[in-house]
Amino acid sequence: MTLPKLTLPAGFAKDVDQWRNAKKGGAMRQKTGWAMAIALGLSGGLSGCINIDAPEEPIVIELNINIRQEVIYRLAEDANETIEENADIF
Amino acid sequence: MNKTIRTTTLAFAASALTLTAFAAPANAQRDPAYAAARSAGTIGEQVDGYLGIVGAPTPSLQRLVDDINIKRRAVYARKAQENSATLEEYALTAGCQAILRTVPGEKYQAPDRTWKTRTGAPPERDARCP
Numbered sequence: 381m382t383l384p385k386l387t388l389p390a391g392f393a394k395d396v397d398q399w400r401n402a403k404k405g406g407a408m409r410q411k412t413g414w415a416m417a418i419a420l421g422l423s424g425g426l427s428g429c430i431n432i433d434a435p436e437e438p439i440v441i442e443l444n445i446n447i448r449q450e451v452i453y454r455l456a457e458d459a460n461e462t463i464e465e466n467a468d469i470f
Numbered sequence: 471m472n473k474t475i476r477t478t479t480l481a482f483a484a485s486a487l488t489l490t491a492f493a494a495p496a497n498a499q500r501d502p503a504y505a506a507a508r509s510a511g512t513i514g515e516q517v518d519g520y521l522g523i524v525g526a527p528t529p530s531l532q533r534l535v536d537d538i539n540i541k542r543r544a545v546y547a548r549k550a551q552e553n554s555a556t557l558e559e560y561a562l563t564a565g566c567q568a569i570l571r572t573v574p575g576e577k578y579q580a581p582d583r584t585w586k587t588r589t590g591a592p593p594e595r596d597a598r599c600p
Contacts, residue, residue, distance in 0.1 A: 447559050447562055452599065454553070458552075463571065466541075467500070468498040468500055469541045470564075470568055470571070
């Protein structure tokens with residue numbers, strides 16, 4: 381795997397060397413993985429901007445999908461009584 | 471003695487009448503036009519707990535459906551508050567039950583929002599319905 385050439389802090393280079401020398405697996409590798417991810421994120425943040433435009437269409441949130449089954453189960457008995465008590469409109 | 475019994479009986483009869491008078495609105499039956507439209511399948515139970523017009527809408531059907539749906543909404547709003555639920559949650563639950571209570575020949579909305587005619591078999595309902 382070839383990585384793009386990056387200017388990295390000295391500590392990072394050391395970490396990379398450690399990672400290279402490390403055997404497969406182990407905590408060190410995990411740690412350097414994080415360092416690398418942070419460094420990449422920082423370099424990405426410095427090199428450019430991401431512009432996000434608001435969509436022209438309004439954002440519609442379908443509330444119906446948020447109704448959970450447990451709520452329906454809780455209300456079921458009461459709803460049944462309501463239907464019986466209001467037989468003229470059900 | 472006899473007089474006392476008669477008075478008591480009268481009192482009971484009077485209270486029974488009063489009770490019936492008060493109970494009547496709650497147990498009132500469907501308006502004939504509503505009952506006819508249900509049986510004819512021109513209106514049906516929607517999944518959201520309200521009535522819908524199955525075919526082409528007519529002014530009289532629209533009026534009938536709107537009138538009942540407004541009343542249903544008022545009931546749902548009150549009951550939802552009593553049960554610490556949202557209006558939509560309560561309405562959807564009532565829809566589950568109302569669809570279950572349809573009788574063969576009546577129309578109901580399947581989860582895909584198409585109209586189905588109720589048969590002897592259980593209706594197709596939302597997966598969340600109890």
